[in-house]
Amino acid sequence: MSNAKTKVSVLYPDGEGKTFDMDYYCNKHIPMVAELLGDAVKGATVEKGLAGGAPDSAAPFQAMGNIYFESVEAFQNSFGPHADKIMGDIPNYTNIEPIFQISEVMI
Amino acid sequence: MSNAKTKVSVLYPDGEGKTFDMDYYCNKHIPMVAELLGDAVKGATVEKGLAGGAPDSAAPFQAMGNIYFESVEAFQNSFGPHADKIMGDIPNYTNIEPIFQISEVMI
Numbered sequence: 001m002s003n004a005k006t007k008v009s010v011l012y013p014d015g016e017g018k019t020f021d022m023d024y025y026c027n028k029h030i031p032m033v034a035e036l037l038g039d040a041v042k043g044a045t046v047e048k049g050l051a052g053g054a055p056d057s058a059a060p061f062q063a064m065g066n067i068y069f070e071s072v073e074a075f076q077n078s079f080g081p082h083a084d085k086i087m088g089d090i091p092n093y094t095n096i097e098p099i100f101q102i103s104e105v106m107i
Numbered sequence: 108m109s110n111a112k113t114k115v116s117v118l119y120p121d122g123e124g125k126t127f128d129m130d131y132y133c134n135k136h137i138p139m140v141a142e143l144l145g146d147a148v149k150g151a152t153v154e155k156g157l158a159g160g161a162p163d164s165a166a167p168f169q170a171m172g173n174i175y176f177e178s179v180e181a182f183q184n185s186f187g188p189h190a191d192k193i194m195g196d197i198p199n200y201t202n203i204e205p206i207f208q209i210s211e212v213m214i
Binding site: 006007022026046049050051053054059064101102103105106107 | 113114116129133137151152153154155156157158159160161166167168171179206207208209210211212213214
């Protein structure tokens with residue numbers, strides 16, 4: 001992913017009553033996004049929260065998903081036409097309101 | 108990093124008056140951590156926040172740093188002896204109180 005300088009992160013904060021279907025996310029949602037966005041997607045990672053920093057603390061986020069693109073424009077151009085379908089799938093795997101961030105990959 | 112199933116993330120939330128020295132972080136802090144933790148470190152990534160999900164919104168996090176390990180135990184055993192030195196370096200590059208998360212790499 002050396003040419004993938006743009007990372008789009010979607011973070012799912014934990015909280016009381018919050019649920020997240022990791023199986024659906026990994027096997028349905030992420031593959032759907034990858035198919036819709038096509039060649040613009042240079043890689044994707046998914047992480048499941050295990051713990052926080054303090055001893056015996058809960059993970060702040062139940063899950064994190066990250067998709068890599070060559071540029072912010074490559075993300076916007078590929079995501080825009082499919083935004084409604086992708087966002088509309090979120091209730092199928094979680095009741096968490098996710099946090100979105102677009103980042104520049106430094107290292 | 109196929110055998111690196113544990114990801115330790117450090118997130119730096121943005122906010123009024125918050126500062127983050129990306130040059131110091133990439134060129135001093137991360138290399139120091141990598142040297143102290145040695146072979147336990149299987150990879151490291153750093154991202155700089157560009158934007159949020161909504162149009163013209165600010166990035167929720169000024170920066171994110173991630174270090175990959177083979178296991179939670181490999182992280183704990185390598186980090187523990189150097190925790191004070193590593194945590195003590197944080198004020199040298201930011202006034203942000205970071206959020207820590209240990210995650211299992213799913214994809």
